[in-house]
Amino acid sequence: MTRIAITGIGIVAPGAVGSGEFAALLESGRSAVLPVDRFDTSGLRAHTAALVRDFKARDFIGATKLRRMNTLSRYALSAARLALNDRGGELPPEAGVALGTAFGPVQTSVDYMQEYVEKGAALAPPQLFAESVANAPGSHMAIELGLRGFNVTVTQRESSALAALMYAASQTAKGAVPAALVGGVEEVNEMVFSVLDRIGALAHANGAVDECARPFDRARNGMLIGEGSAILVIESAPVRAPYAYVSGFGIARDVSATTSDWGEGQAAVAAAMKAAIDDAELSPPDIDAVYASANATVRGDRLEYRAIQSVFDRVPPVVATKGYFGEYAAGGALHLATAMIAIQTQTLPVTTGFRSGEDEMRFAPTKELYRGELRHILVNSVSAGGGIVCAVLSREAA
Amino acid sequence: MRKPDLNIRVAVTGAGIICSIGSNKAEVWRSICESRAAIRKLTRFRGESFPTDLAAEVDGDIQKMLPIGKRAARRLSRSDLLAVIAAAEAIGQANENAGQPLPLGRAIVSSGTSTGGLLEGEDYYFTRLVRGRLRAPASRVLQQPTSGPSDAVARVFNAGGGVVSNATACASAGAAVGMAADYLRSRHADVAIAGGSDALCRLTYSGFNVLQAVDPQPCSPFGAERKGINLGEGAAYLVLERWDDARARGARILAELCGYGATCDAHHPTAPHEDGRGAEAAMRAAIREASVGPAEINYVNAHGTGTLLNDSAETRAIVAAVGTAVPVSSSKSYFGHTLGASGAVEAVITVLALMNQLAPPTLRLERAAEDCTLDYIPHTPRPLAMTHALSNTFGFGGSNVSLLFRRA
Numbered sequence: 001m002t003r004i005a006i007t008g009i010g011i012v013a014p015g016a017v018g019s020g021e022f023a024a025l026l027e028s029g030r031s032a033v034l035p036v037d038r039f040d041t042s043g044l045r046a047h048t049a050a051l052v053r054d055f056k057a058r059d060f061i062g063a064t065k066l067r068r069m070n071t072l073s074r075y076a077l078s079a080a081r082l083a084l085n086d087r088g089g090e091l092p093p094e095a096g097v098a099l100g101t102a103f104g105p106v107q108t109s110v111d112y113m114q115e116y117v118e119k120g121a122a123l124a125p126p127q128l129f130a131e132s133v134a135n136a137p138g139s140h141m142a143i144e145l146g147l148r149g150f151n152v153t154v155t156q157r158e159s160s161a162l163a164a165l166m167y168a169a170s171q172t173a174k175g176a177v178p179a180a181l182v183g184g185v186e187e188v189n190e191m192v193f194s195v196l197d198r199i200g201a202l203a204h205a206n207g208a209v210d211e212c213a214r215p216f217d218r219a220r221n222g223m224l225i226g227e228g229s230a231i232l233v234i235e236s237a238p239v240r241a242p243y244a245y246v247s248g249f250g251i252a253r254d255v256s257a258t259t260s261d262w263g264e265g266q267a268a269v270a271a272a273m274k275a276a277i278d279d280a281e282l283s284p285p286d287i288d289a290v291y292a293s294a295n296a297t298v299r300g301d302r303l304e305y306r307a308i309q310s311v312f313d314r315v316p317p318v319v320a321t322k323g324y325f326g327e328y329a330a331g332g333a334l335h336l337a338t339a340m341i342a343i344q345t346q347t348l349p350v351t352t353g354f355r356s357g358e359d360e361m362r363f364a365p366t367k368e369l370y371r372g373e374l375r376h377i378l379v380n381s382v383s384a385g386g387g388i389v390c391a392v393l394s395r396e397a398a
Numbered sequence: 399m400r401k402p403d404l405n406i407r408v409a410v411t412g413a414g415i416i417c418s419i420g421s422n423k424a425e426v427w428r429s430i431c432e433s434r435a436a437i438r439k440l441t442r443f444r445g446e447s448f449p450t451d452l453a454a455e456v457d458g459d460i461q462k463m464l465p466i467g468k469r470a471a472r473r474l475s476r477s478d479l480l481a482v483i484a485a486a487e488a489i490g491q492a493n494e495n496a497g498q499p500l501p502l503g504r505a506i507v508s509s510g511t512s513t514g515g516l517l518e519g520e521d522y523y524f525t526r527l528v529r530g531r532l533r534a535p536a537s538r539v540l541q542q543p544t545s546g547p548s549d550a551v552a553r554v555f556n557a558g559g560g561v562v563s564n565a566t567a568c569a570s571a572g573a574a575v576g577m578a579a580d581y582l583r584s585r586h587a588d589v590a591i592a593g594g595s596d597a598l599c600r601l602t603y604s605g606f607n608v609l610q611a612v613d614p615q616p617c618s619p620f621g622a623e624r625k626g627i628n629l630g631e632g633a634a635y636l637v638l639e640r641w642d643d644a645r646a647r648g649a650r651i652l653a654e655l656c657g658y659g660a661t662c663d664a665h666h667p668t669a670p671h672e673d674g675r676g677a678e679a680a681m682r683a684a685i686r687e688a689s690v691g692p693a694e695i696n697y698v699n700a701h702g703t704g705t706l707l708n709d710s711a712e713t714r715a716i717v718a719a720v721g722t723a724v725p726v727s728s729s730k731s732y733f734g735h736t737l738g739a740s741g742a743v744e745a746v747i748t749v750l751a752l753m754n755q756l757a758p759p760t761l762r763l764e765r766a767a768e769d770c771t772l773d774y775i776p777h778t779p780r781p782l783a784m785t786h787a788l789s790n791t792f793g794f795g796g797s798n799v800s801l802l803f804r805r806a
Contacts, residue, residue, distance in 0.1 A: 002401050043532050068667070097662065103543060104565060109516065112601055113523050121604040122449045129605030130667045130794065133512065134544060134565035139795025142664040148676060151662035151797045152573045155514075155544040155565040163562050170580055173401035176660070176683065198536035248399045251506065251560035251586055253552055259473055260540045268558060279399050279586070385549040387561040 001281055003397055004169045005242035006340055008233030010082030010183075012075045013334055014050035014226050014325045018082060023341050025324065026349040027369065032325050033213065033224050039190035044197040045204035048211055049188045050226030050326040061144075068127060069140060070108045072101065075229035076137035076185040077144055079330075083181060083231040084145065088240055091233065096149030096177040097138045098168035100160030100184035100331040104134035104153070107189040137185050137229075149177035158293065159381040160184055161332035162389040165232075166249045172236050179235035184331025188227040196225065199260060203296055213327075214353040215294035215320030216301050216365050223295040226326030230333035232340065244343040247376070248282070248392040250275025254303070257386030262300040269307035269388055273378060276390035277311075280376065284312050287392070288374045289348055291339040292365065293382040294320040295327040296353065304382050305361045315363040317370050323353030332381055336391070339379045343395050346374050402583035404687060407641035407656070410803070411496075411649040414487025414593075415746045416480055417632030417733040418454035421463055422487050427750050430758045433778055435732045437616045437628045443600055449607050450614045453598060454630030454734030456480065466554055475515030475541040478550035480633035480739075481595035485551040489591065492637035497648030500637065503558040506587035507548045508578035509635075510570025510594035511563065512738030512793075514544035517599040547595040551635070559587045565738070569660075570594055572741025572791035572799030575636060576658035582640050589643075593635030593742035602737065603629055609668065617704035618762045619728035620713070620770040627703045630734025634742035636749070653749045654804040656690075656786075659683025663796030669707050670792060674715030677701075680798040681719035681788060688786070688802050692720045695802075696784040697757050699748040701792045702728025703735055710769040712790065717772070725782060727775040731761035741791035745801055748789040752805045757782040 009019045015032030016022035025032060032050045041047045052075065057066055060078035069077070076099060084090055108131050115124040130136065135153035142151050150171055154164040161184035168182040196202050203222040205211045213224040234246060252272035256263030277284055290308060294301045308315060321338045322329075329335070342348055351365035379391045413423060418436035420426035429436070440453040460479050464471055465486040471479060485507075493499050519542040526534040541550070544565040552561045560581075564574040571594025578590035596602075606612050606629060613625040636655075644651055661683065663676035670677070685692060698716055702709060709728075716726060729747045736743045751757055756779050763776040789801045 002399050004399070093664070096660075101565075102545075106519075109519065109601055110523065112605070113520060116600065116604055117527070121446050121600065122607060124604055124608050126605070126608045129601070129608060132601060132605065133567040133794045135567050135793070135795045135797060136667065138566075139662070139667055139797070142662040142796065143666070146664055148662050148664045148679065150573075150660035151795060152564055152566045152577075152660065155563045156548070156561065157543065157545050159562075166586075167562075167577055169399060170402060170584060170586075171660075173399060173584075174404075174580065194531045195536045195539055198531070199540065246399065249586060251562075251581070253507075253558050253561050255503075255553075255556045255558050257553075259549065259553070272560075275586075385545065385561070386552065387545075387549070389560070389562075 001398055002173045003245035003247045004172050004234050005238035006232050006234055006244045007238045007240050007242050008083040008087030010079040010086060010231045011337060012052060012055055012079045013228040014052055017055050029350040029352055031323055031352050044194055046197050046202035049224055050329060051188055052228045070131040071187045072185045073137045073140045077140050079229035079231040080141045080181050083233050087233045091179045093146050093148050094177055095147045096180040097141050097147055097151045098164040098180060098182045099138045100154045100164035101134060101186055102157050102160050102328045102331055103192050104155055105132050106191050107187055108132045110191050156387050157385060158332055158383040159387045159389040161336055162381040162391055166389060169246045172234055181231050182234055183231035184333030185229040186227045186328045186331045188225055212353055213296045213323045215296045215322050216357050217354045218356055218358050220296040223297055223327040226329030228330045230330040230337040244340050245394045245397055247394040248276045248280025250390045252388045254386040260384055262303050262384055263386055266303055266306040269303060269382055270310045272388040272390045273311050276392050280392040282376055287316050287376050287378045289316050289377045290318045291377060291379040292318050292320045293380040295322040309362055317348055318363060318365045319348050320351045320365050336379055339377045339393055342377060343374055343393055347371050400584045402580040406583045407654055408579045408582055409639050409641045409644040409651045410636050410653045410655055410749055411639050411644050411651055412488035412492030412637030413746045413749055414484040415634040415743060416456055416484050417736055417743055418456060418630055419733050431779055433761060435761050437734055450612045452628050454628055456631055473541055474550050475518045475546050476597035477511055477514050477595045478541055478546045480597060481547035481551050482554050484633040485591055485635040488635040488637045489555060492649055500589055502555055505557040505589035505591055506560040506581055507552040507557045508562050508574040508590055508592040509548040510574035510738050510741060511544050511547050512567050512570055512596050513599050513602055514546045515542040516601055517597050518542060520600050551591060566793055566797045567795055568737050568740055568793035569791050569797035569799045570738035572801055573660055575745055575801060576660060576799060579638055579655050579658055582638055590638040591635055592638055594739040595633035596631055596736060596738040598629060598631040611705055613704055616762060619702035619704040619731050619760055620709045620766050620774045621763050622765045622767040624704045626705050628734035630736045632736040632739050632743050634746040651806040653752050653806050656804045657684035657688035657802030659800045661798045665796050668794050670711045672711055674711035676796055676798045677712055677715035677792055678719045680800040684800040684802040690786060695720045695724055695786050695788055697787040698724055698726040699744050699789045700726050700728045701790040702730055713770045713772055725757055725775050726772045727758055727760040729758055741799055745789045748787050748803050752784055752787050752803055755784060
């Protein structure tokens, strides 16, 4: 049996910098979603998002280098430094980097196109072009932290961070690298926010219902989005007592999904969940909690609760995290980080935003802090377009 | 968790390609054999003033090459469409004369792209400038994210085994192929449709120009007069299966993917390390994974972009990892730099070279540069007995991927 240790965590999140502040946010049950003040939302239906505030990149990155980095690179490199501090030292130069990001450098592309329009195609700044590639954050991490193993950036919508973890764990298990920094990064910007709003994907006020991300709730009407970065250190021969272990993965696709929405192929979601449990050499009754992908979209949440009900005869405690920090936060890596923190603290947070589910939903996600033995947690990511990646995190090495 | 089992052999049972020199394998290979490049005047983005004006664009109406109806193609970006065309050819070949069809329900789609649907994103950006965000049609940018090509291929061919996208700049497709092979070896998937796609967009065309990395003439990789790259576009996909599964299905095996190495220079955001240390490590890793020695590598399909820095650094890396005797060439002299797709496009060229026992040349190489000291197969293809061939692909951020193929 192969399990890969998680030995460090670094977080730059909406409402929290550092894993201590982040764990406190989760324990408080308070959502980090606030009115958007970064750009104008007038004329749009949604007006809130989970934005990183009270974060100073210069606490982590020198001024000269800072000027050459876009927001994504700043978040990711800062989270990476926090993760290495948390681990208690740098990684060997053979270590790899795998990041997930759903939208990546959209803002940098917009900034570039603005210069292109104003100054002309020949005079846009080269620095912006260098930062316009999705792997710029991972590249800065490699340069600043001296990491010469694989360096990949996975962009698979809501599944980006779990897909990055799957790759990094696979390469670490194979022996291609001794360790890796893995996680994700995302930025909330006007372009992504307004497009998601215009296609009707975002939660919004409607009559007596206020604007809120309500995973699994019967009144849900869309997601809210978040940003930030979360980086984990994974290694095959841990130098310190690990927080948790990565023990299994399952991947599948719902062929009934459309381009921009979720489908009805609950069997595919169930298959990915079962595959991850099987890969961890476990069976469904061994799973002590499910970290659901539920993001308060009507179809996505229904698809997932049906799948959960089909996999488990007795559904274990289920946590939906997107009410805290929105969808896409840290490219999906904040969701993953919350599950790891649950193993560490042996506590499940409240599912914020949930009141009551649809009639056919046979379980309720956590309504209060849950303290109980958490040996194995199943983490789901179910994407628009049909992609599904599930992972199992475990407390023990074997 | 199951780890990739290196005793499991990965078979290539299908290959598809579209780029400036042809819209399928037969056309591309004919161009290769006839030393016919296609790097011409840029036709897109008319009226915009770029410092250089060459490109390796895919010719013709790609809508007519699609295996799907107009309606199904409605919301796909140009990158997505190129991906679907190449994937259709690869899947078609994998099914040709096989006893059983590919089990696509258990296939994972793994694609690399640098910019995905950014071309359509730019159109949307311009529309917004004119009409404002409330009146610009947001549905036009649904395929803008870099997950577009994978999602499109998976949807068109009903792939049920998963979908993953890699946006690691110009190393994207190489990483996507290597990643997919490892998921076959760890049995997380049973079939992989692995490759990449990139359509030319304004940002990329302008960006490489402002970096002064573009050759105003058709590029001359490894040449003394080389000045940079030519921007291209294209897509390519491989169908990968576990060897025994492919045999059991009665599929024809085109080649074996026997090694994958991925590294990072950890040096500079856009420039390679002068000694090619990351490239060398990637090639070494691919060779080690295949349990062969450097002397057994018969040909290297180089990244060979035509920039001053890449070609000398890559030469040093090849000398260190493989040796001084190995023939090397750059297919980019035919179809430019297909960016995020290049890892897959050039992997297909490498597979075709192994199958035909013919090494493609480096075109226009009148005189190699002093710091480019290898045998670069100038001008015309060379019949060559090849068992193992490396395909290199490197990108911004210092990412390096090397894929090693073995003759079937």
